[in-house]
Amino acid sequence: MFLTMKVAFRNISRQKKRSFLLAGAIAFGMLVITLMNALTGGVVGTIRDNFSHALGGHVFITGQEWTDAGQMIMKIRPDENLDRLLEENATQIEAFTRRSQAMPTMIFGSKQTMQMLYGVDFTEEDKLLDSLVVTQGRLADVLVEENAVILPQPVGERLGVQVGETILIRLETLTGQQNVGELKVVAFIEDQEELGLSAAFTSRSYLNTLLGMDQHEYQILNMFVTDLSLVDSFARIFREGLRTPDEGEEEAEPQVAVMVAGVPLDPLAEAEEITPWEGTRYRVMHINQIMEAVELVVGVLNRVGLVIFLILLVVTMVGITNTFRMMMIERTKEIGTMRAFGMHQKQVKNIFLWEATFLGLLGCVGGLVLAGVISLIVGNITFDADPSLQFFLNQGQVVFDVSLASVIGNTAIVVLISLLAAYWPARAAARMSPMKALSSHT
């Protein structure tokens, strides 16, 4: 085998220009599919990160309970069971937030706008203030006054409000009653609208008061996990740990059907007939459930990329077949010599097949290197893209992420197609009569 491999490998350097062109054609195909895979892989990662950022976590827990008046509301009460689960799984949790939320109408003078408002425990979420980019005012003031609010800059501009001034908010309590409150603007922050996230922040205790909740209650528990690959199993631990005995077994993970203010909500409210229950029922969702639709689109894109790749390879395959036919004619006498000395038909065939393999691998390596260089260059360019496109970018930059499995898979396809292309000329070379081969003038 080593002899055939050695001869095949050296044969590649015989006609350098021809080998270069063939390997180049293969490399181009590999470049296209690798960039396509890397781009879609990167986009999935970026969207996942941006979603996580926008939603404030990887795993989201909401709680639902029935009021005495037969109304279902969304809130989580202090719960020892939930606290125990958080404690037991602390090593897998990078950070978590317990927030209330509302979509109030903010009014200042004659101007008004609707704005997502989060009720945050600023002492618990000590890193939040560090992550916000302040454009005016002082973030720390939010800790001083209970009804202080941090507003996105564009919201402030829309309302025409200045730092230090007070705005009015109108919202519905959890049970649907109208309520009003006052918020004192302490700072403006850079808007994150491009990520689908335009949020204002106030203290949770104050927002809870306006929503008709107790101080220690909240509406959504968001968790960032340390290892995103384990998010499914992590979510399952909480789903099972929080299930009440009367809830029964769930057949599958709940599907994300309703999004309110960027937060996935349980579709249970849409169910046909719901029998009220005692206490709180929890719904646990995770980022991958939201990403399913994105991954579906990416999967289609990858398949389109694969088809383009295969078309390119088929075109290249014709070139490889023709080249190998030419090579066979050029080396007829050599084949005769090798056969005369005792080389079997199979070994002659193997020389050509090894050559095809080496060409394929050479093309793959070339394509991968080119893809690496291009992704490195493009990945370092910061695009001033349309805000709607920012969701696909990481701080304005395209992220390329190619998986080893796709590289191996694509390489295998290239080698297989190269082998297929070379097979018929190789077989013809092997079956050539030694006598005819030796009497050839080529």
Add this chain to the structure above:
Amino acid sequence: MGIVELHNVRKVYTLGKAEVHAVRGVTFSIEKGDFASIVGPSGSGKSTILNLIGCIDQPTDGVVSINGTVTQGLNDKALTRLRHETLGFIFQSFNLIPVLNVYENIEFPLLLGKDRPGKKEMREWIEFLVEAVGLADHMHHKSNELSGGQRQRVAIARALATKPQIVLADEPTANLDSKTGQSIIELMKKMNAELNTTFIFSTHDTTIMDIADHVIQLLDGLIVEDTKKSAKVGSLS
């Protein structure tokens, strides 16, 4: 019994609608250790007979026996094995493998078989052959870096690499000048004497056939004279 025996061998080629009778019933025997020459003008059937002995072609009729094995009816695998184990080849245009250097070209036939000698033994043997053909200083040269005479020396060493019982040389001096051709024939003779390998070479050069101890003369596909140095064996078979 000879190491090579041909009995009433015929070979007919079909060229379009025409039939070419290249060999028209030849019978001869070559003994082990012979330095045999098949001579005749172009088209007399020399190369065809060498091809038949070399198992790269099959007779239309008659029996070809190599080292006691009748070649008729053998499949490609068996013929290939027979060639590898029993025969060595020297070609008119050297036919060295261009991507391999001198050492690798000589090593090439050794690597084809299943029963290979050990690495050290193989290296020593190849070095011996390279030394014997006078190319010790060109061990790592590629064929395009050698002269015609040097290439044919490599081809001789390659033909002897597997220690074959028979070496076939089809007009080995045809592409060489007379002085180089003479030295090549002398080298072959030397190897024949030292290794007791049977050499069968074809030529149309009457000046170099004198060195042979067994001369088979052909004309139009028939033997016109079969002479051994000691005695005339026969004529017009």
